[in-house]
Amino acid sequence: MKIALVGIGKIAVDQHVPAIAASDDWELAATVSRHGSVEGVEAFDDFDAMLAARSDIRVVSLCLPPVPRFEYAAKAIRAGRHVMLEKPPGATLAECHMLERMAHAHGVSIYATWHSREADKVSAAKKWLSDKTLNSLHVTWKEDVRRWHPGQEWVWEPGGMGVFDPGINALSIVTEILPDDVHLKSAYLDIPSNKQTPIGAALEFVHPTGAAVTADFDWRQTGDQIWMIEAVTEQGTLTLTDGGARILIDGIEDAVQSENPLHGEYPNLYAKMARLVTNGGVDMDLRPMVHVSDALALGRRTAVEPFYE
Structure with a gap:
């Protein structure tokens, strides 16, 4: 599946990009960032422009800071895209609950990740x-x-x-x-x-x-x-x-090694996101954020x- 990565900062470069590159489930098809990019991947500096130009991209992974994340996630959901949220999933609990309701209403998957x-x-x-x-x-x-x-x-x-x-x-x-x-x-x-x-x-x-x-x-x-x-x-x-x-x-x-062949927090997250999209699932466990x-x-x-x- 084609995925767009939004917010090309340290966590995106260190964790998200390698996890996507190593996965058989995903193709990094676009990035959105004011300052960063990934070599060989189409780069946008405007999220609305990416959504309009790349209707073939089904999934958006948001690596922005929590405060602006709601606006981006809401736009993606309204455009019929599945959304993956870096932790914490938002700035407030209310906006996270709103995103979950929107995802159900639009029939898309949303995943609050906890790496x-x-x-x-x-x-x-x-x-x-x-x-x-x-x-x-x-x-x-x-x-x-x-x-x-x-x-x-x-x-x-x-x-x-x-x-x-x-x-x-x-x-x-x-x-x-x-x-x-x-x-x-x-x-x-x-x-x-x-x-x-x-x-x-x-x-x-x-x-x-x-x-x-x-x-x-x-x-x-x-x-x-x-x-x-x-x-x-x-x-x-x-x-x-x-x-x-x-x-x-x-x-x-x-010292027993894990049976999980993925060997890594972020590869596991992207594997789970692939399953959620395939099965039409939603995972918005907000208990850590409640605390x-x-x-x-x-x-x-x-x-x-x-x-x-």
Whole structure:
């Protein structure tokens, strides 16, 4: 199937373009970007012009920042195109619900992707936890914003989510691997005095059986980057590290390779999008975004030192 990639920035170049190129399901037929392009692929700088000129392109993958994404997705759906949304799927929950309703009304597929759910050991963690009694779960997600979002000022503006841009990756894993849903109890947010969104966050959740579920997010990490989830159960302790790429049970690493032949988060996402389009499916799981929205609503804000690149 022919697909158009909209927003040719770092994530598109690093992840989306290679995943599409390696897939037997997709042909990258066009790009839309004010500044970027992909060699050998027809490039547009206007989305409406692409939709008008390329009626043969059935699917649009949106890699734009979350704030402008709704307008592009709505235009694509009205034009009868299937839509794939980079995470987070939008700037607000209301617009995500609207897009899902529009997709159903126009008979097209829409997919809110969560790439961290496709990390190699996430499915194994979900299976292991499925019959365990949870005592506690703690997320430690600490990285250097200068390394991963250099010069991307939109992350500090309303709708950019700040540290929840990576933190939502952790929440997407937690909502996938826990057998029971949790909801937010409290949040503490560190806001740089010259920014609009948090650079650090501490979250506490309510679990239906009383297990302690907490998370610490920080964008000021130097040195080693930490993407870890530890779940303590009455039957043992599970630890996911490296963003879900490695799993340890009671400190012993499971080195068994995944049976999934795709070997990669974004190849898995594009394979699922192909299935959704083929079968007429919709996947708009918004649970990770609900937690972020709740944190921004309930969070106690503390002003911290200004942040500069």
